Amino acid sequence: MARRELIRIPTPREDEPEHVALLLHGCSINDALQHAVSTRDQREDAGLGDTEEGQHLLYPASPTLDPAVLDSPLSSAPTSPEMPPSHPLLASQPYSLPSPMDVPSLLLNQPPSTSTKTRNHKQRTKAAKAAEKRAATRPSTYKIRSSLSRKYQKNRTVVLEDFKMMTLKTAAVGAWIARRCEIRTRFQTLEKVLEEGLDLVEWDGITTGVICDDDRNICAVLEGIPGPQEAWREVRVEATRAVAEAGGSLRFGNRRDRRGPFKTIAVGVSYGGGQKRPGILRHSKHNQAVLHRLMTNPAVKRIAGFASSGFAFFAPKMYRDYATKLDALFEHYKELGYNWNNSIFPAASFNFGPNSASYEHNDHGNRAAGWCSIYCDGSFDPKYGGHLILREFGIVVQFPPGATVLIPSACIRHGNIPVRKGETRWSFAQYASGGLFRYVEYGFKSWASLSDKDQDMWAQRRAARWVEELGLLSRVDDLATDQGTAGLLV
Known part of the structure; x- marks a missing residue:
């Protein structure tokens, strides 16, 4: 099985959004993911959310994570502005990036094979049918x-x-x-x-x-x-x-x-x-x-x-x-x-x-x-x-x-x-x-x-x-x- 290498991205430009700059500075990331992050930000600025399907972007983990990023807002789960951080039910939890196995293959360098596309399509179709069945279920x-x-x-x-x-x-x-x-x-x-x-x-x-x-x-x-x-x-x-x-x-x-x-x-x-x-x-x-x-x-x-x-x-x-x-x-x-x-x-x-x-x-x-x-x-x-x-x-x-x-x-x-x-x-x-x-x-x-x-x-x-x-x-x-x-x- 071919190994999927991640490309190291240079230091972000000054015009990059702050939270994207932090991410790119601390993680190994490829061009496809950088484009996805940029697209997501443009949609949020327009009030459209992450995607039309409501799916959130998944970031790949990197062994080269910069320790300086650990003090950034990305290192802990966000808390609601309506509730004080000292609330015992809203104590911040450690933020953990998903492993590369959890990231869609289109975000990595090597494109997915035809068999992977077919399998993913079948899985999505099966999941959609299961969701429809649950929605139709009555108490x-x-x-x-x-x-x-x-x-x-x-x-x-x-x-x-x-x-x-x-x-x-x-x-x-x-x-x-x-x-x-x-x-x-x-x-x-x-x-x-x-x-x-x-x-x-x-x-x-x-x-x-x-x-x-x-x-x-x-x-x-x-x-x-x-x-x-x-x-x-x-x-x-x-x-x-x-x-x-x-x-x-x-x-x-x-x-x-x-x-x-x-x-x-x-x-x-x-x-x-x-x-x-x-x-x-x-x-x-x-x-x-x-x-x-x-x-x-x-x-x-x-x-x-x-x-x-x-x-x-x-x-x-x-x-x-x-x-x-x-x-x-x-x-x-x-x-x-x-x-x-x-x-x-x-x-x-x-x-x-x-x-x-x-x-x-x-x-x-x-x-x-x-x-x-x-x-x-x-x-x-x-x-x-x-x-x-x-x-x-x-x-x-x-x-x-x-x-x-x-x-x-x-x-x-x-x-x-x-x-x-x-x-x-x-x-x-x-x-x-x-x-x-x-x-x-x-x-x-x-x-x-x-x-x-x-x-x-x-x-x-x-x-x-x-x-x-x-x-x-x-x-x-x-x-x-x-x-x-x-x-x-x-």
Whole structure:
């Protein structure tokens, strides 16, 4: 096999861009790559990005790297201007150049052979087809992985003695949504909440915890993280960077959110508040572009998918009901769809902070007994702030950054203990409007458009609807059976 030699480039001219000059000064590089770098810079100056395909340029490693370059911006990963470098999640990582084996052959001196071109074309075609297949995949096809089963086998169970979901009186008539509870517009301290009789659940944010009522029905889940902490740390860093960037670019209105004094924006499919039919939450052209970048970020998608997988594992019957009805809705209205193909939740909210603590409230428009996922992150000590208050459960949970929880946000009042001054916290929630399921059950109609006969029929079912909803929750002892019944096992 012929050896591909790299040509040494002379010292850069004075008119070279600074970062290109540093690169050319410290690396062995050929004419093709120099041209590619120059072309990339011209595209960026014109606002076109790296390439039309969105692929970034790969630089070949060189054993002749000048030590002086190690102090340049190329020697560490860039940090977001929105977050201070001292942020523990944004600590700079060593910059490493890829090996020559990772560089496309067109960037090296020797042109690729015909067989290489054919093979690369086949690989690209195969990768493109795989990407299209993943994009077409719906959350309803999700199967529980064996690795996830092993992880959740060692969960911690918190039993809420003298509490039963059946006794809750917060569901609205018909049990599609919940009654609106009074919002406490003043934040509580941890000491005050404990004085009111709530029990503190100390949680490390890693170990999975299951919250059950007195009948051992799974009411909520402290899901934790999906794998090794170091791997998840990389996801957290990228998600924090993406959220900080979006928060600095979005244009927020003057309307104050009822849940708390923080910047927030919602995306996805919604139905309620006078809408005649389900629709997509609309935003300005500018905000839509920013949100598109945020939602297509792989780290954000990973967080969304992890929450959905926990929902499928611990509430398989409820998950299957979501999948069946939402698939039917999105088939009926082709313009509607899931936010991510790995998450069953049709809507999401990004709470940008800098302190996204919520007042105690209930999200009454969400599905009455359905679950909402909440992910939080930032730079704060979870022993002193960020706790999750679950009022009807009678507990307050230590909620560390980087962790995910699943709670019935419609029928349970919940809120946060604020983090301390100088600390930061942002959060990301996913949920489903109860009106979506009601609309599907009514035959893709609103209540007002139903015939008198159909209205009478549904009115007779209203009394039993709450029991039906709670019947979709799983008991701890029946979890494996319910997963099989719901068709979620491989």
